[in-house]
Amino acid sequence: MTAVTTMATTVLLTPVASAVPSTETVPGAVPAPVKIHDIQGTTRLSPFDGQAVGDVTGIVTAIRGFGSARGFWLQDPETDQDPRTSEALFVFTGSTTPGVAVGDAVTASGTVKEFYPDSPSTSNFQSLTELTGAQWTVKSSGNPLPETKIIDEGSLPEKLAAQVGGNIEGLRLEPDVYSLDFWEAHESELAGVRDVPIVGPSTQYDELYVTTKPRQRPTSRGGTGYLGYEQPNTGVLKVESLIPFGERPFPVANTGDTLTGTTSGPVEYDSFGGHTVFATELGQVRENGLTREVTRPQRSGELAVATYNVENLSATDEQAKFDDLARGVAGHLASPDVVTLEEIQDNNGADGNGDGLVAADETLRRFVDAIVAAGGPRYEFRQIDPQDLADGGEPGGNIRVGFLFNPERVSFVDRPGGDATTPVDVRADKGKAALTVSPGRVDPANPAWEDSRKPLAGEFVFKGRTVFVVANHFASKGGDQPTHGRFQPPVRSSEEQRLAQAESLRGFADAVLAADPKANLILAGDLNDYPFSSSVRKLTEGGALTALIDTLPENERYSYVFEGNSQVLDHILASKAPRGVDYDVVHLNAEFAEQASDHDPQVVRFRPGSGNAALDVINDLLDWLERILGRPLG
Template identity: 45%
Template sequence: MRNIKHFLPVLVAVFILLISTAAPSQAIATDLLLTGVVDGPLTGGIPKAVELYVVNDIPDLSIYGLGSANNGGGTDGEEFTFPADAANAGQFLYVATETVEFSNFFGFAPNYTDSAVSVNGDDALELFQNGSVIDTFGDINLSGTGQPWDYMDGWAYRVSSTEADGAIFNLANWSFSGINALDNETSNATAANPFPVGTFAPLAGDAAPGIASTNPTNGAVGVPVDATITLTFSEAVTVSGSWFAIDCDTSGLHTAVPSNGPTSYTLDPDTNFAHGESCTVTIFATQVSDNDTDDPPDTMTADVSFSFTTASLSLTSVVINEYLADPADDLPGDANGDGTRDSSDDEFVEIVNVSGTDLDVSGWTLSDAVQVRHTFPADSVIPAGCTAVIFGGGVPTGGFGGALVQTASTGALGLNNTGDTLLLEDSAASTLAVEYGSEAGNDQSLTRDPDITGDFVRHSLAVASSGALFSPGTLLDGSPFAGCVSGPTVTIMEIQGEAHISAYNGQEVETSGVVTVGGNNVFYLQDPIGDGNEATSDAIFVFTGSSPTVAVGDALAITATVAEFYPGGFGSGNLSTTELTNATITVTSSGNALPAPVVLGVNGRIPPNTIIDDDSTGDANSTPTFDPQNDGLDFYESVEGMLVQVNDALVVGGTGFGEIVVVSDLGTNATGQSARGGLVISATDFNPERIMIDDALVPDEPDASVGDTFTAPIVGVMDYSFGNFKILNFDPLPPLNSSFTTESTSLASNSTALTVATFNVENLSPNDSQDKFDALANQIVNNLNAPVILSLEEIQDNSGAANDGVTDASETYGLLIAAIQVAGGPVYEYRDIAPQDLMDGGAPGGNIRVGFLFQPALVTFVDRAGGDAVSGVTAVLGTDGVELSTSPGRIDPTNTAWDDSRKPLAGEFIFNGQKVIVIANHFNSKGGDNPLFGRIQPPVLASEVQRLAQATVVNSFVQEILALDANANIIVMGDLNDFQFSAPVHTLAGSELHNLIDTLPPTEQYTYQYEGNLQVLDHILVSDNLFNNLFAEVDVVHGNAEHDTDLRVTDHDPVVAMFNFDSSAYVINDDGCYMVALEGSPFDGPASVVAVGDPGYFGIRFSVGRWGYAQGFGYDACYEIHGTNRSEFITGGLADDTIFGYGGHDYLMGLFGNDNFTGGSGADWFLGGPGWDEVLDFQPGVDFCLSVESGCKWHVKHKS
């Protein structure tokens, strides 16, 4: 059974030159030629392969390529290009569709694999050199089934001493196995009739000249009547006398003037051909001789003939009015309106029905010079006087003047902007042809001027076009053709509707409004009154494709097509912008007052502050619920294109990429606001109240940082791009008030206090300025108090982003270490493992990695050899407990979880006699996730899959360590590129680790700012022993993430943690109870100073029992607790405790045991609980007691 790869086109021609009737092609001397083709017998018809022979040394094979012609469907061009390898004379090359079965069948592997050689026994092959055919097997225009060259389930092999056949197959140069010769064979070696691998022997001596290619090609149809003829020979030749003849069946013999040569000759006939006739060109062998001295042979061995058919002009019911060929990807505008500029999809041909009646074009075809590109489907009717537009592909979006709009049925129009032929053919084989040349290569359409009757000109040069580059479906001025039906008259609010997608999408409409803002090729139009419905926008975006001729304040009557434009294309996940395109505009008045801007905030419309979208489960466009009162996505859609105003704007996202993110009214209605003014995300709140200000209309926004405030209102138009709604201000932004500062931590190391930090230094390399190294050093020394151990992320190699094979980063580390010492810091050393080149992601060539800096004066790094880029570290039991097999060592670096991503680095340290294992991480980025304000809701987190896998690998390694020592000190830190509440971070922590970030107040939990959202990407997680027993403390040192992009040293805030390794750090009084003083207590005696927690656990500020248990003291410990002069809620433990309240109104709870209370000044409440409890300073009428056995005089009498 044959697999039919392509549908066999039906080509109408006067005759086709077949190999059985044509003169043999001329042998061509080439350095590479086809010598064999095999259609194998194994399952799936494999191996499928081609053998080639190298005649002379070839230094660069990339000038050669292969293509298959399937089932007589004509050339598909060069489908496989050889790589830039060298090949030696006498070498055989093998190209197969796959490796495994080829190797099994032949006993050796192919040199190359590609689907281009996926041929059956009836398929032809072409060998290309520099884009031209130099050798052919089979007839590309004829299926081989039943032909002498059929090799189904068999093979064909070139006869020795023959040479390449050029573009015309020579059957005599090949031998054949016969069909089914390899059926049921399992290997070539045991086959009864094996493929003769590598047996071809080349011709010794010179080859005769021959024809390598012709234009028109043999069998070409629709050739223009004024065409020239190009003949390309296999080598330089000399022609003499009457060396060619051109004979046509209607117009007869044609003389022509030859030009160019000596390899390629152009024949320009003295008179045009007739329409619809067949012509044959013959080249006479004896009149063509080669120019070399290696004779014989000298002349061609035989005459060569080929034929073509000229275009017919019998099709008069339509006119090809406009076409766009192969435009540049960055061509201004988007011809098919689908949001993506694509040089293939945006090609189009416009066809006008001039027949005077509706015209059914079903079954008609549109071709280029190569093949049929589009077949009109059933029920394709062009109304009288209207037009059809055929685009190359994509999703045409818009009305296109009411035209019949289709896309090429073959997936592309394939138009060549340096010259091609458009051929329209009806069901009766009547044709209409348009030939063009390089004039189509100016990145705009060619159009008739005037429409229908004029000659073709560049579109922008037509007076009525107003400089536009194309007008598919409409007249030059953008108005519809007379026969195309215009749309209804509607308001802008009706166009917008209560939805993301207009109910009028794709329709032509008439509407009106006032121009509020203008741009390069757009403007915004707003209804001056509106409809009073807050769910429908009063404005719309108008795309003109060129500089608009309207001014702000103009009132317009406009006829246009409603479209939905997707920035970045539909596949980007962005929402669409409702717009008007192909507009015909009438200015009805000028100088009109603009509508008042809608205030976003107090005394206006207050944006939702928690929910972005909770109604969708996929595509938000298809969600029937539209809820601007509660959903941020719908709220901003309801003011799309309108003038808006933000009062008392507070910056929540610093300047970057021309954008500043703000909230209105100094954050009055914002949630999750940090002490420094920013908005912190949570698992259920990604802050829809934030609004982005974009400088698209007024460049050079000021340097703003989080917490800055604008001194006057900001007014602009609501736009959408790159996954965000944005206000485009049309006046310079007002001045800023700024008081931005960089924090410093109070956590400091000493001989018993270990401090560690994670710090993403943002692609640090020697190519950075010394200022950056100095600024990083200053933060490490003066803001982080020189942590004993640092995990650094995004260290680049010594050559930075230069892709030169360098992976070593010693210079990068050295510059940073030196800068730290200059800044007054201690001596650091570093450890890392250089990655394999280009294997760890990041900027190509940068080879970013994680690494350690550490102070050798305070901590010892345990160097244990054996670690490298591909070897995984393991946990083992050593002489003094658990240890790393290599230090430093990478964790499972060949696991697919780390593909194109940074591998984690484990290091073993000794601090104050105790072993600490530190794991530095930089998980893969969040690139590829859907935007928060995107079309897909809830957003799909495509990147999370890899981070989950990475978290699983690291957690498994932690379990490996703890299985050998449950009390091991493990620190896992770094840039995890995910949030503290995310699945990857929870997976990393498991039940084995504690995330210190979780101990901070919620509004302090952030290390990074993205699009105005403060969030945690950088974490420090620790094992039970460090968390419970060593006074673990953590601090995020803010000052980078919130800063203006141009002013900050890196985009991440560092995180610092401290652990107390002093076994004598706990103070015990004479009664054997632990002495504890809350941070800020006036008590000045010896005690363990502890931080006061957030009153989240039933309002309790400090529970000594919970704290003591976390230190490993158990439930039986007793405590002496000293409060502060603030109001406190303090609880004791399960034993006998002494609690001092000091100043403030305190609530002191003893819980179990015999407890003593001293409330101090202020009105205090005492709750004793079970046991004998006593208050030592009760104030009657001020204090209150409950369940206290001694010291209280009740001031509330109980009724008997």
């Protein structure tokens, strides 16, 4: 028999964590003999938190022998028959690999600690009950492991958590009522899934997401749709691996694939993604053949306006990223006439933090060249350089929005005077609307846009008809409480700024439509919010603008996949004037392990209204003939 003692510093149980001290002991304290289910208790917090305990017995079910959050999971095969109390516990050993083997029967002592990935007093996340500063004795080896609990479609309740308007940690667990309670009641125990759909692709952090509820809001391409704050997808579960990479590389998987066979291991709460199976047994990926979508080309009488978040594109990026994005524009988006771009960085990107360089001409020129090489048109671009470090995003990147447009199909109305601080206004010109500067930033001095990208308005002309396009990138969701955290319902504090931004943008839209109620107006970009959010509802209030995502079937409403949930962050909104509107979210990134961007682009094709009813009828007839003939006229 051997004994191993470890006293260490607790760290977050992911590779990107920071350390938090966790070695509280009471000098001279006599450890109390307790069972694991006594330590876990019937709430989220151990009744022994901060106390020394002894004679803790169980079987070693898994070992984390890498990184700085090493340790092992201990599970007691003798249960107390109380469904609220977990029978397992993580024994934390810091950066020291524990000297135990799976199947060892262990008697341990140490200090119970509720671990948070950040400050316990301010954390939004749930805690993990650990045994720290542990000493243990191996009593025997080669013991059978406790039975793995297989999670299937009927295991998890539909309700996520009690909605108490605050911290739920002190509430008695109700695992048959709430899914977060169910997982807490099985914290650190062996759990698994069999033959489950993959609803979130594998990531650079070697993780993927599955669902135990394949009929819970399925998307048209095999994901799980997020359709409302009151409609959480309780079947979603993250999978990581404890199997050494040399023995089994983590699988590459896309949304819609299947994780076949059994995947099992201890289950824990992870602040990055919620409850996670740390697999000691990992199933195989069966590909479902998901393909990247290609939209149809616009007809000669249609104007195509697309929006694409190109994920921190900088002139310092490798050519491969430019090429991948360019193929998306030229091929998958069928070379739209106008593209609003989000996350264009300055020419040296994050490498030049605070150096005063804000120009992005090299970034945009490389992108245009790559599109030409991919078979697309030679676009021209318009944008306005922001003030240094004023628009948020990756530090030093000076992120901004901008336009690409095909001069062979559409012209840009250049009106000088627009810069980082000069607001664009709207004036009436013979019953039509016109911008005072083009391109021009919308309301840039408004506090709503502090440390955030300012909208960019541009005036375009297509076949003699004026079209106003506004490129947008609203403030991020940073700072919001997670849906799976200890505060329920979660506070979405970032919504306040986006609602103010929506009010500012709506004010501009109203000014355009006041000058010309029949104006062709398109608002496009990454609004960082859902169709059911207060900010998007503000933009569509009264019906002057339509959020085109609402025109799609519910199972097709997504442009982004986060923590296994297919959701909408990107939008195109249109005024009433555009006719023959044909809208498409082109799924070519978010569902795939290999991505040019983490967002899917989208495109709207339409015939701009002229304000002349007779002329519009003639143009509609010509468009109808083109459809019948299958080719452009003239």
